[in-house]
Amino acid sequence: MADIEILEILSPGILTSVQDLGRYGYGRYGVAPSGALDSFALRIANLLAGNRSDQACLEIMLLGPAIRALEDIVVAVTGGNLQPRRDKQPIAMWRSQILKKGDILSFSSPLSGFRAYVAVAGGISVPLVMGSRSTNLSSGFGGFQGRALEKNDILTSENRSQHVKTDTRVFNAAWIPVYPNNWSLRAIWGPQDDHFPDESRRSLLDATYKMTTDSDRTGIRLQGPVIRHKPDIQTSIISEGVIAGSVQIPGDGKPIIILGETVTGGYRKIATVISADLPLLGQIKPGDSVRFTVVSLEEARRALIGVEENIRRFEKSLI
């Protein structure tokens, strides 16, 4: 079926890009996953719009774009509250909405969180590159022409919007995440926690860090008590694979939480944020405070099962 033009970017915002759940299976070629930083919000947005949970959406950071609908379409906005409006009238998030041809969907600054997601019924059609539609911004491939969206870009979709006839899909209010200004992230020690003395490990758990403004999609940089590694070892290690959530300690001792744009690295990782809390990383904004707590593998598993159970129950309620 031919794609139809559905959205026109009138102004792009600070960083608006096409993302799905990421590009896995290409780590051997040095290709990082990319993908939605808040995967939970992306999955729910898709389900609300009548899509599979893994389809491509718009990820909007900090200051939102203005987007004109070129057809009657069903959309859903989730994630951080960037004050979405339809023709200047505020619209509710976490539910499906209809945009009429010519309507303008616009966003401003966040009331909570950092990134909003816009799903469109039928998904956003960009070519699959290595199995994913996510934009790899640093290397310039995937997504929409390998780059962030710009003014006058036209996005297309497979014409499946007619399958969702109403705007009645609503996410259970009790399951909508709360995005605070002070975050508590659950992590598991390692893989190199034994390269740090006890006082450094204690310091990581006792301290309150602040996310700095030089953070980006590669990592959340934290300001706060410096984490020293043991004195008898070098600053860097032999490069090895890393994953999103790795809490890396470079030479200056300032922690960086790695996000999805890195595949290997040569710094020590003192801890790793658990899978259930990974979507939160996409919603922490510069200036927010961050604390770490350490949990067991079993607690991490239970937390993840809890999150996935809610998504599954919501998915079932739609059928």
Add this chain to the structure above:
Amino acid sequence: MGDRSLLVELGADISSSVNQRVQELFNVLDRHRFKGVLDLVPSYRSLLIIYDPLCISPDEIKTGINDIWKNPDQSRLPQSQTVKIPVVYGGDHGPDLKLVAQYHNLTPREVIGFHTSPSYRVYMIGFTPGYPYLGEVPDAIATPRRETPRILVPKGSVGIAQKQTGIYPVDSPGGWQIVGWTPVKLFDPHGQPPSHLVMGDRVQFYAITAQEVAQWQT
């Protein structure tokens, strides 16, 4: 590492024998495709196995590896290929060639001689898409990274960092000493495979002049 990856360490140092074991384990797991394993990231001395924790447990992966590992045939490696890479050394293409020469009290020509003499092993692909970590550079030209990394190293730049040498496949920041530049395309997101080099390949550099570049540019 965390609740969704296993970091399997197969040695403590950079050596071709350790790296070969990483490659063996990588090949075995790649062939067996455990359900729930999402990605494999081989590096100098370890293999990172990324999995869906609700699909497979770390213990199941460990048991699976041990079962396969018992069968020695499984770990046989494919024949490694040698890839020849033309490099324009020095000048604008290799702004740090003179510095590397001075550091070692050599002439630029001698540095080129040393750099083109070994057949390097591709230890891993990482850092950016298609970036090959090659080793080992002769001691005579092993040079520390630049104190201040460059904000932009052009795609194709050939660099040295201690006993490693590598090629920047895409424009990126970087701190390696840039001695030359190659017109060979190392990464193509639409290629099969997307990376020109893979772990275990051998790389042989040879010097070309700036005038000869045209024949590699298609």
